[in-house]
């Protein structure tokens with residue numbers, strides 16, 4: 001009789017554990033089902049512009065997820081470019097960032113855009129979360145700068 005009772009108790013405990021496991025599994029499920037969202041990569045457009053109001057990137061803070069593409073467009077007031085600050089980006093990311101920058105003209109430096117309407121697209125694949133500051137070489141003295149923030 002004692003054996004049967006103990007077996008029953010054990011069965012209940014095991015059932016309880018399974019229930020707990022199932023519950024925590026179902027709690028995990030929502031974050032799993034939302035996981036595909038980051039896989040959908042966005043393309044973010046940034047205007048490089050200069051006029052009476054000054055020289056700037058619009059927006060100057062680019063909020064992106066790793067894998068998003070960023071298209072810089074030379075709107076007016078060029079020449080403009082995009083140069084990332086090697087000493088300020090997250091450690092170890094220079095090579096990864098450089099690898100996603102087509103036709104770089106120097107380390108971490110985009111081509112120079114002299115014609116209105118020119119655009120250039122870089123990817124953020126493989127970048128770890130953090131802030132990646134950049135500036136426009138021709139207009140650095142005029143404060144043309146921005147930052148890429150990887151979430």
Ligand SMILES: [Cu+2]
Pocket residue numbers: 048050055078079080081136137138139144
């Ligand atoms: Cu510029």
